Amino acid sequence: MMTELLERPDEPTLFSTHLPGRDGEAPGATKPPQTRRNLSTLHRDDVIRLLGALAAGICTAAWLFTQVMPLRGAVGFVAISFVLFLLYYVVLVAMDDGGPAMKDKVASVFAHAIAMLLFAALACVIIFTFARAFDALVNLNFWTTDLSAAGPIDPLDKGGILHAMVGTLIMITIALAISIPLGVLTAVFLSEVPGPFARLVRTVVEAMTALPSIVAGLFIYATWIVAFGMGQSGFAASLAMTIMMLPIIIRAADVVLRLVPGNLKEAALAMGASQWRTVWHVVLPTTRSGLTTAIILGTARGIGETSPVLLTAGYTTYMNHNPFEGPMVSLPLATFNLVRSPEPNQVARGFGAAAVLMLLVLFLFVVARVIGGRGPGQLSPRQAARRQRQSRSDVIRFAAREGHVLLDPRAHRSTRRRR
Amino acid sequence: MPTEVIEHREAASATPRKLSTVRGRQDVLFRAAARSGGTTVLLIMTLVGVFLFVRGFDAITDAGTAFITTEAWSPNEGNFGIAAVLFGTVTIATIAIVLAVPLSIGTALYISEFAPRGLKRSLITIVDLMAAVPSVVYGLWGFLWLTDAILPIAEWISTHFGWIPIFDVDGFEPGDPLSTTTVFTASAFIAGIVVGLMVTPIASSIMREAFSQAPVGEREGALALGATRWGMVTSVVLPFGRGGIIGGTMLGLGRALGETIAVYLVISPVFVIQPNILQTGTNSISSLVALRFNEASEFELSALMAAGLALFLMTLVINFGASMVIARSRSGAESEG
Incomplete structure (x- = not known):
């Protein structure tokens, strides 16, 4: 009864109270337009303070550099302006706010500044590499020929690093062909067949993630090359990479597999699925994105690592398609060898190889995101149609x-x- | 009636029913395959470890305690030890981690707490990509760009803080116009900065993962009680993510200790303990291996193995410490969906 009355307040009833001052709020009448309260934590004052502190910091640093102290160097300038900027900002904030509000603002600026510093430093690394590589990269022959015909003093329109690209791809393919099946199988073993043996394997794998990459290379060098006398080859390098990548892949995949919700697995088992079916149809599809990340992590480490390849692959300027015989060079190893040359053209080629390597890693990331980036249960149009x-x-x-x-x-x- | 029920329960608890699992052929095969995969990996990993131990021990037993205390490296004359390279390795890793910890905590906090929501995903991708930048690229950058850029700063530190022993540099007179800055090149300081930048993305992505798992309820509770964002971070996110911070730091330290190529490109190797971090010349175990493996005799190879073993054991202790800390923290405890 009451609710009915409340729901229809516009009907004049005996029970309603008439308040003259509130007539304007009656339904149907125009309400004053509502304005959204500004919930953003960034206000105009903050922006002005930031810009002021920044200007003051840079100016003071410039004054220090030119008038007071005989300092030089761009990095020093940036560092000093950065510190001065933070100091000025703290003073400015302290003028208006105190206590927690001040701490909050200063901490926020610190976090922003540190993140920016890191991103700037890494942008510097990447831009520097591409800038130095530019002269080599613009020549088409750099992408299509090997270095066998080009000596150290030959101009950049002769010779390229196709042999290193091919070598990298062959090595990483062999390493992945061993480590993906073995790694994922072991990770599945660790999470699906628990027991004392699985615990032992997990401990040993965790211990081996600590194996420095150079020691993995040294192991293959001492066994495969020195003791068995097999000679340096692409396959030896792949083995060294595999030893390095396996623990990384297993550990990352194990973490992901352990995060599969228990009720999903129980649902599959309760419906009568066998353990194998549960793993194949529930566990692996659920973790596809995470497993892909695990494999990318391992691949990125393996493909960019120079030290195991340095010990096991040998260096050559010739194209070599056979991983089992003769030295085979990879991109990081080519970079490492070329940049130590005194000839500027060789150094440019080395930077070119480093840039190509980074592009290759980026390409792998994109491919992996396309293949494995979709979360569990999200289907591509073709998969949806098939289902x-x-x-x-x-x-x-x-x-x-x-x-x-x-x-x-x-x-x-x-x-x-x-x- | 109720008494009967109780009797039944007692009977049931007295002798638990035997649960036996009869697995289908498919499952038996699957479990056998999984087990054999695990066994293979175990065999490979044990083989590497055991081989390293056996070969390394040859050299260690030959040198005795001098292996730890000798600074020189000429195994063929029987005079070798890892004192200098071990000291260099630890120095470089320490400088790297001193730089990397604040950088990575700041970046992780920025991404998980302060970054605009639209930007968050791409920032995470960028940090992951940076973790994948090959070490040789960092080495090149350190060797050809950073060395020139950092010299004035190294000079400045040495001029003003030279009275602190580690910042002192032999052969550098601050007021002397003829003194060159070449005494500052190829130092542990520069190598440490390069390695620090290298390990920051990895450490930061582990820390961010831990921070972002801080429970929403507790965050909102803190905010609802009137905490500022920074108050919420210090009272909820940081205590929750402490395991992640320590774990990320230690994993970064493990990477920093084992880094080869970036260090090799930057430093100029010396075989003395070099406590002046700004001065030219330092060494690390992994760059020693890269430097010497090629013309090594059978015994020298064993000596290199022993050095590698020392490095491996050091990283192992740090990694196990990290995983123990991570396992004990609250992060990542919940997996039931």
């Missing part, structure tokens, strides 16, 4: 099994469309 076809044929199969009239698939589809 729809599957469930349509299931419907027909079930209907046939229960003795209903077997529908013609086309007829079935047309009925669906009409609906």
